[in-house]
Amino acid sequence: MPKAVRYDGFGGIDVLRVDEVERPVPGAGQVLVRVKAAGINPSEAAIRTGAVAHIFPSTFPSGQGSDLAGIIEEVGAEVDGHSPGEEVIGFSNKRASHAELVLVEAGDLTRKPENVSWEVAGSLYVVGVTAWGAVHAVDPKEGETVVISGAAGGVGSLAVQLARRTGATVIGLASESNHKWLSSHSVIPVAYGDGVADRIRAAAPSGVDAFIDTHGNGYVDLALALGVAKERIDTIADFAAAAKHGVKTDGGAEAGPGAKVLAELAALIDDGRIEVPIASTYPLTQVREAYTELERRHTHGKIVLKPW
Incomplete structure (x- = not known):
């Protein structure tokens, strides 16, 4: 069974755990992505503590994460322009990207250019x-x-x-x-x-x-x-x-269509015109350690989770 980060209530880093979950099944307009890398962000920590619950209410058990990059495993009905085996960059608005397999709306994906690493691609959206x-x-x-x-x-x-x-x-x-x-x-x-x-x-x-x-x-x-x-x-x-x-x-x-901006930024990175510094990577099972580093607020660049 695939693994995913979960927590049962607001709290500190210690509420985070990695569970085995049912394999997601793509519905109409969705694709199933096997995640190669997923960035972590301060906004996720704020949501987890409940500090912004008036803006981002939660239901439990909750997943976590928006950023992701990976390989498409399955496509649902009514999906055009994407197919299994395609390398993609995207995002989830369902607090779900810190996982091995993630359902993503097809319109929230863009192709990963060859010269963009998995770590950079997976931490690009937010x-x-x-x-x-x-x-x-x-x-x-x-x-x-x-x-x-x-x-x-x-x-x-x-x-x-x-x-x-x-x-x-x-x-x-x-x-x-x-x-x-x-x-x-x-x-x-x-x-x-x-x-x-x-x-x-x-x-x-x-x-x-x-x-x-x-x-x-x-x-x-x-x-x-x-x-x-x-x-x-x-x-x-x-x-x-x-x-x-x-x-x-x-x-x-509110900045604009997410996938469109992702594609623009990925092209700049692919051409070497901008870079995304990667501070460190952690396996999914060390999600607590990753957020401990993040919450020190002295990181240069991005911290990335990798499912293996």
Whole structure:
């Protein structure tokens, strides 16, 4: 029997377990994917603890995970354009991707290019669509300056690259251990912490035009203090500050059709124009260890589960 991550109620990492489950059967418009890799994300931890239950209610036992990449095993009725044996990138809106076999709506899949690794493909959806949406929300242009907090994290490491592709100057806030990577991607690294506003002003003497916050903890207030207009500030982490100040919270499903954005990002990765750093991989059976690393919030890039 195939294995899948499950939990029976809100709680910490210790509620997670790996169960044997019935083999899923694809219905109309669905395909069955054997997962090769599935990324993990902070949003999943928030859902598991119940912190966002008012936004994302749960029924139990609950599965977990959105990101996935794998090989199609079966197709259901009314599925065109996909067939068994095809390598695909996709996502599940059913909290189901942390598993060996996953049912996916055919429209939520795109083909995996040859030069995109399983680890990168399987961790692309949440961070990729979120970064894409955040960058489009603040609309940086050539000659402008955009600051991105959490610039070496899962979303941030993609957002800095996408923002650079617009021709804007990008300042990335990150720990010093990640400054070399940022510099290698033509991003100006700035250390976070006390005095960060002065360091940003020194790095951007002509001012800051846009700000993307992927971390929370006061960065919306910092962006306003730097003189950034509210409509050019986007946070994916501090919704209380967004409600208070009227800044944007774009990034995610509202960014656009997920499979279309996935295909666009996968093509950029396939051509070597952007990269997704992979911090570490864990077998599915070590899902607790994977989330322990994630929740330290000091990871450069993505943490990935592999079913074997």
